[in-house]
Amino acid sequence: MLLSNIVVVALVAIAFGSGIGIAAIGPGGVFLTIALYALTPLPSTTVAGTAQLLFVVTGLVATLAYARSGELGRENAWTAGLLSGGSVVGALFGAWLNGFVSRGLFGLLLGVLAGGTGLLILYRERRALDVIVTIDPTTRSGAAGYAVLGVVLGACSGLLGVGGPVIAVPALIVVGTPMLAAIAVAQVQSVFIGSFAALGYLLQDAVSPSLAALVGLPLLLGVVAGWLVAHRIEPDRLKALLGVVLLVVAPSLAL
Template sequence: MTIQLALVCLAIGLLVGAVGIGGMLLPSALSVGTGIAIHQGMATALLTFVFTGLAGTLAFQRRGSIDWTLARPLTLGVAATAWAGAWTSSLLDAPALSLTLAALIVAAGLYTLHDGAAKRATAAATPAPTRRRWLLLAAAGAATGFVSGLTGVGGPVLSVPLMLALGFPVLASIGVGQVVQVVGALSGTAANLSLGTIDFELAAQAGAFEIAGVVAGAALIHRVDLRLAQRCVAALCIVAGMAFMLRGAALY
């Protein structure tokens, strides 16, 4: 691994730990930095997210920032669909899906910049548990899991903006995103193992730098103003969406 790629992995880990979004950059970075095929880059990136997710979960849990009543239905949805997404990825080139995902993420980012969404997202408490909330989170998890397995981008890139759009606090959304990352990556990697598309040596090298970044990012997000964190998440959603648009357009 080159120094440049190691620094990129460190920066990606910092973003994942701080705002839950950043993993979408890793498959392309691995592919460009090492010359492996993009499908192998996706599978390798997804394996590293198991360990970055564990590091992020521990860092947020130590600070009391994970609401497990939110995490449970979301992760159930993720676990149910991530394997199917990874299996589908081995069969399809999906430019249309990339463009659809891009539009969804950009829309979520723009929505979280809205004043009403900002007030809800930076609130101190989450909405009271209801059956409707449970079903919404499970549905969001199912969508997140499938897209994570399909694209290798990591679950938080979709789960965090979806939770913010549904009105959950920003710190709780990012914390739950770390748990989502573990479940989605495990389920997707199970499919990729059977397909033989993972570069284990590269995953170990990239993962080590990502974990260092995640730990630093988790410490950082607990020290900044939540309004600023919410705006950073929104901005990264828009950037991520634009990146997916470019990737989808390139596939046509």
């Protein structure tokens, strides 16, 4: 697959920005998936498979970074384990289901996800979104709730080739998890989602190693930069900007 110089530069730049978004505010990996879908002729399975392989590496790097800065203590690690366990089942199912989704429908679903995520981010920032329900991971019912949530998040991520933080961070915030803790937990989950979803796509021969190599380094550099940003800058303005951009690109994906 030959790509023009302009497309290569665009992919590298978007990958770096996506890495920043992944580690700084969670919903950032969707831009990489959008770029792979919009700027390359790859089928939806290869777009999703390549993205999931990359999200394994970004998840590992971000997990180590947030563990170093203290956001992955015992309670958050337990929550991450519950979510990740459920995500394994969901990610495999989502990767399998993607094989039945046309490129057009994939774009529609990706657009709906981008728009929905953007609306949620903007609504939360404008209205100070309250906790809808509090889930205690130390109780049996709470543990089961997080596991089920993991299945749902894993299935959506596996189907659409987006990293776990894209939808996990808003979901965790809604159930009462602090911002940085939500990002940290979502990074752990993304490793499991990405690993098992990527395995599903590898079995379908739906991963592009050359494309993964092209955008992998700038993506990882962005993750490190995003972790630094998250601990030095108030993320409200970045989240608002992210929400606006998601709403802008959503219609073009869905049409």
